[in-house]
Amino acid sequence: MTRRFLAVLKARNLEFLRDRAALGWNIVLPVLIVIGMWFIFSGGDKPLFKVAVLDGGKSIAQVDLAFLKTRYVDFYPVADLRQTEPKVAHNQIDMLLDATDPKAPRYWVNETSPKGYILEKILDGATDVHYTRATVSGRAINYVDWLIPGVLGMNMMFSCLFGVGYVIVRYRKNGFLKRLNATPLKAFEFITAQVVSRLLLIMSITLIVFIGTKLLIHFYMAGSYWLLLLDAVLGAVCMISLGLLVAARVGSEEFAGGLLNLASWPMMFLSGVWFSLEGSPQWIQDIARVFPLTQMLDGARKIMLDGAGISDVWPQLLSMTCMSALFLGLGSFGFKWKNE
Amino acid sequence: MAAILEVRDLVKRYPGVTAVDGIGFSVERGECFGLLGPNGAGKTTTVEMMEGITEPSAGQVLYRDKPVDARFRQEVGIQFQSTALQDFLTVRETLQLFRSFYAKGMEVDELVQMCSLQEYVDRDARKLSGGQRQRLLLALALVNDPEILFLDEPTTGLDPQARRNFWELIRIIKSRHKTVVLTTHYMEEAFLLCDRIAIMDHGHIIAEGPPNKLLAKHFHDVILQLPKEDVHLSGVELGLELHEVGDYLEIQTADVDGTLQRLMEKKVPLGKLQIRARTLEDLFLELTGKELRA
Numbered sequence: 001m002t003r004r005f006l007a008v009l010k011a012r013n014l015e016f017l018r019d020r021a022a023l024g025w026n027i028v029l030p031v032l033i034v035i036g037m038w039f040i041f042s043g044g045d046k047p048l049f050k051v052a053v054l055d056g057g058k059s060i061a062q063v064d065l066a067f068l069k070t071r072y073v074d075f076y077p078v079a080d081l082r083q084t085e086p087k088v089a090h091n092q093i094d095m096l097l098d099a100t101d102p103k104a105p106r107y108w109v110n111e112t113s114p115k116g117y118i119l120e121k122i123l124d125g126a127t128d129v130h131y132t133r134a135t136v137s138g139r140a141i142n143y144v145d146w147l148i149p150g151v152l153g154m155n156m157m158f159s160c161l162f163g164v165g166y167v168i169v170r171y172r173k174n175g176f177l178k179r180l181n182a183t184p185l186k187a188f189e190f191i192t193a194q195v196v197s198r199l200l201l202i203m204s205i206t207l208i209v210f211i212g213t214k215l216l217i218h219f220y221m222a223g224s225y226w227l228l229l230l231d232a233v234l235g236a237v238c239m240i241s242l243g244l245l246v247a248a249r250v251g252s253e254e255f256a257g258g259l260l261n262l263a264s265w266p267m268m269f270l271s272g273v274w275f276s277l278e279g280s281p282q283w284i285q286d287i288a289r290v291f292p293l294t295q296m297l298d299g300a301r302k303i304m305l306d307g308a309g310i311s312d313v314w315p316q317l318l319s320m321t322c323m324s325a326l327f328l329g330l331g332s333f334g335f336k337w338k339n340e
Numbered sequence: 341m342a343a344i345l346e347v348r349d350l351v352k353r354y355p356g357v358t359a360v361d362g363i364g365f366s367v368e369r370g371e372c373f374g375l376l377g378p379n380g381a382g383k384t385t386t387v388e389m390m391e392g393i394t395e396p397s398a399g400q401v402l403y404r405d406k407p408v409d410a411r412f413r414q415e416v417g418i419q420f421q422s423t424a425l426q427d428f429l430t431v432r433e434t435l436q437l438f439r440s441f442y443a444k445g446m447e448v449d450e451l452v453q454m455c456s457l458q459e460y461v462d463r464d465a466r467k468l469s470g471g472q473r474q475r476l477l478l479a480l481a482l483v484n485d486p487e488i489l490f491l492d493e494p495t496t497g498l499d500p501q502a503r504r505n506f507w508e509l510i511r512i513i514k515s516r517h518k519t520v521v522l523t524t525h526y527m528e529e530a531f532l533l534c535d536r537i538a539i540m541d542h543g544h545i546i547a548e549g550p551p552n553k554l555l556a557k558h559f560h561d562v563i564l565q566l567p568k569e570d571v572h573l574s575g576v577e578l579g580l581e582l583h584e585v586g587d588y589l590e591i592q593t594a595d596v597d598g599t600l601q602r603l604m605e606k607k608v609p610l611g612k613l614q615i616r617a618r619t620l621e622d623l624f625l626e627l628t629g630k631e632l633r634a
Contacts, residue, residue, distance in 0.1 A: 179424075
């Protein structure tokens, strides 16, 4: 079994390394991402106003504070002060306002946040009541620190889903899988070899982008690199397995492309790649939780921004492991070697 | 001889069509068995059910008197009608990949030698010519030194020279006492290579037996061919039944001496006369009333 697995793994790696167009693109793309991120973020942070409001059970509209009428600021209610405070530090939100007592409101801002600074200036202009300033503890996190795992994760997701899904469908369409089926090779051996081959490739590329971006942008990294690697490996395995599941029975590249898009686009927007889902409806956050990318990014941000240890991120690691086993199991069980 | 493979009441239905309709036959150890028929007769479907690649709708395939199991995969070699190989691998790497799937088999160098692939062994498999590629596919089918070898239309699309080279290879394999199951729509190929054949049409077997015996059973005559331009008399005037086939007139006769005598009497020039024996193509026409390659 190991011999057959290793033979398929070696053949797939050779195929990839000799396909100059694919290899070239996989080398160029990460370089472009690093350059793009450096270009975008070297100039400083981008303004984005998000204010969490502790409203003491009332709706924000019922709280009588002039500041809450400010346009172009997204005010959304939160219930727990202790849970929300670190999000100010991490720039997931720009300000936390405690309006449970409208006569003596308090607010928290990130000392280094440009958005927090501007919001504070707006507060200074409010004359209806005195706002008490509080500072948040912990290192301030810039938007770029928050975004880096998102962009790396998104790149991994596309490579995982499409890199493996298309290859399987092409093998099936041109009859190569049917030929393999005429040998003692088992579906699980073939599929596992595809997963490992793609995993090696994706992790190498992601590592290059991570190091390149770290050197150029000096983003924040609070936790263990090894734990981050584990999170990334489990996330990649999970998304490759999802790509394999999609490709397990499909006979045409066009249909596979549609299905893979159907899997990737919701993740792109709902897994917190570009912006935090803080403040979005609960049902959207619940849906997002079933996406492998959400789990991987949640884990990565906890490790990178909060310095979380394995005891903090085990739910993410476990859910990715379970999803991988489910996808691989279903993919192997339902695997079709040939088109009818 | 004992049957190594037995097909019993095999049926394959697809929506709206029955591709194989209750056929049965057996393949004996060490023989070359040919499935012959036009395109769409059900040959490939039959052979893929025998290989265990396609699930039959009904019926059974027995290998060494037992239903096909995991051991079967280790002991058979298969060459499909059309197949792609993994891109960017050389001939040697492709052979090594397939060799690794089997517990036992032939050495890669031995296969390269046997299938005359020495010249191309380090070439990208996609860059082989039709004949070279078929030889590589045959080498892949032989990689596990199989007990039984399935070849599905192995010479379709090859030029005559490449086809003859391939036949030579199959003769070598036969000389090693391997059982070969061959599908083809080339009569000459079946006649030259097969010990026994089954002729298929519309999912049924319409004749089965050694090619020579089948021909002897159905035909007792030969065919004389003359160019049309050399024959200026009608069949009635000649007292013979003439059949027009392209630029030739054909006379079917069991009495060659008498027919030649008559043609000479009528001063028909015989310089371009050809005499040919009955072929499997004639047999198919006789049995079905249609051309085999239609």
